[in-house]
Amino acid sequence: xxxxxxxxxxxxxxxxxxxxxxxxxxxxxxxxxxxxxxxxxxxxxxxxxxxxxxxxxxxxxxxxxxxxxxxxxxxxxxxxxxxxxxxxxxxxxxxxxxxxxxxxxxxxxxxxxxxxx
Amino acid sequence: xxxxxxxxxxxxxxxxxxxxxxxxxxxxxxxxxxxxxxxxxxxxxxxxxxxxxxxxxxxxxxxxxxxxxxxxxxxxxxxxxxxxxxxxxxxxxxxxxxxxxxxxxxxxxxxxx
Numbered sequence: 001x002x003x004x005x006x007x008x009x010x011x012x013x014x015x016x017x018x019x020x021x022x023x024x025x026x027x028x029x030x031x032x033x034x035x036x037x038x039x040x041x042x043x044x045x046x047x048x049x050x051x052x053x054x055x056x057x058x059x060x061x062x063x064x065x066x067x068x069x070x071x072x073x074x075x076x077x078x079x080x081x082x083x084x085x086x087x088x089x090x091x092x093x094x095x096x097x098x099x100x101x102x103x104x105x106x107x108x109x110x111x112x113x114x115x116x117x
Numbered sequence: 118x119x120x121x122x123x124x125x126x127x128x129x130x131x132x133x134x135x136x137x138x139x140x141x142x143x144x145x146x147x148x149x150x151x152x153x154x155x156x157x158x159x160x161x162x163x164x165x166x167x168x169x170x171x172x173x174x175x176x177x178x179x180x181x182x183x184x185x186x187x188x189x190x191x192x193x194x195x196x197x198x199x200x201x202x203x204x205x206x207x208x209x210x211x212x213x214x215x216x217x218x219x220x221x222x223x224x225x226x227x228x229x230x
Contacts, residue, residue, distance in 0.1 A: 032215060032216065034217070034218075042222075042223075043206060043220045043221065043222050043223050044161065044206065044220045045220075046217060046218070046219075049215045049217060051215075057215065091158075093160060093161075097216060104216060105151075105163065105166075106216075106218060108160040108161050108162075109160060110159070110160045111158075111159070111160055113158075
């Protein structure tokens with residue numbers, strides 16, 4: 001159990017376009033989902049935390065108008081990178097936990113490789 | 118918020134030897150410390166974790182120790198094998214209501230046959 005999927009696994013887009021990445025919990029209900037960005041040879045940097053039915057909480061320095069997060073159901077969260085630019089090229093990883101905070105493990109998705117030309 | 122530092126950034130070991138990675142954290146109220154293994158282009162995989170009410174935990178060749186007073190925790194891998202080669206991340210969980218993880222910078226472990 002506790003499987004998290006992401007779609008697409010990779011995407012190439014032109015500068016100025018928007019890209020949507022989906023994160024799904026396949027066999028459990030995820031009250032909380034987290035979105036991370038990972039540049040080559042670097043660590044995972046938390047971008048935002050989303051809870052089903054409420055607005056996402058963004059980390060300092062992350063533009064909420066550029067990285068739109070929607071957590072419309074207990075099994076789906078989406079990250080939309082608006083007006084993407086080459087510097088947004090990165091590995092985007094989501095994770096999901098069954099409840100908020102507490103003693104709950106985060107289950108990670110396989111990641112989405114975004115390349116902006 | 119929580120700040121986690123990890124050392125070393127790279128670690129090369131001979132197959133069969135032990136590997137040790139150390140992390141320090143800043144928030145004395147943090148209570149959960151997982152370790153992840155990440156292979157190139159893949160998702161992080163939880164390999165072991167420890168909670169603040171425990172000083173040591175072991176799972177076969179992997180062990181983690183926690184010193185709450187000094188605010189540091191370590192990963193120990195014994196009898197290393199080539200398949201242990203990967204990037205390892207430590208993390209600390211903050212005590213806010215969201216359960217956010219703060220990751221260390223990572224350690225590239227290379228096990229040479």
